[in-house]
Amino acid sequence: MQRKLLALLTPPLAVCKYGCASCCAAPIGVFWVTGLVSVVYGFMGGPAALNGVSWVTVGLGLVLWVIAIVWAENTIRGVEADKDDPKCQNKLSTVCRIVRPRLDESDPLDEVKKFQ
Numbered sequence: 001m002q003r004k005l006l007a008l009l010t011p012p013l014a015v016c017k018y019g020c021a022s023c024c025a026a027p028i029g030v031f032w033v034t035g036l037v038s039v040v041y042g043f044m045g046g047p048a049a050l051n052g053v054s055w056v057t058v059g060l061g062l063v064l065w066v067i068a069i070v071w072a073e074n075t076i077r078g079v080e081a082d083k084d085d086p087k088c089q090n091k092l093s094t095v096c097r098i099v100r101p102r103l104d105e106s107d108p109l110d111e112v113k114k115f116q
Helices: 002-009 011-018 021-043 055-084 108-114
Strands: none
Touching: 002 011, 002 055, 011 021, 011 055, 021 055
């Protein structure tokens, strides 16, 4: 419950706490902050400088916020699935951390040691 509430209110913080910050906390944060700014700006009249509320701008902000929430939940779910299947054999995860090296790929540290 706490994870869902945190993802609902502050999606980037939820990704940092329950997922992995390097996965996509920064772009989620950009969507979330832009959504917040758009909602506030919409209540102040929006880009058309209306005397009332610019509901289109508020709606845009809410859509951006919902995108950040869905993205955060998807990332957290993918990281949890990745922990359940660390070798990525069942392909349950959308954020599989295992990157298999190609057979013709050499170790970069060996290349550096050659030049010393």
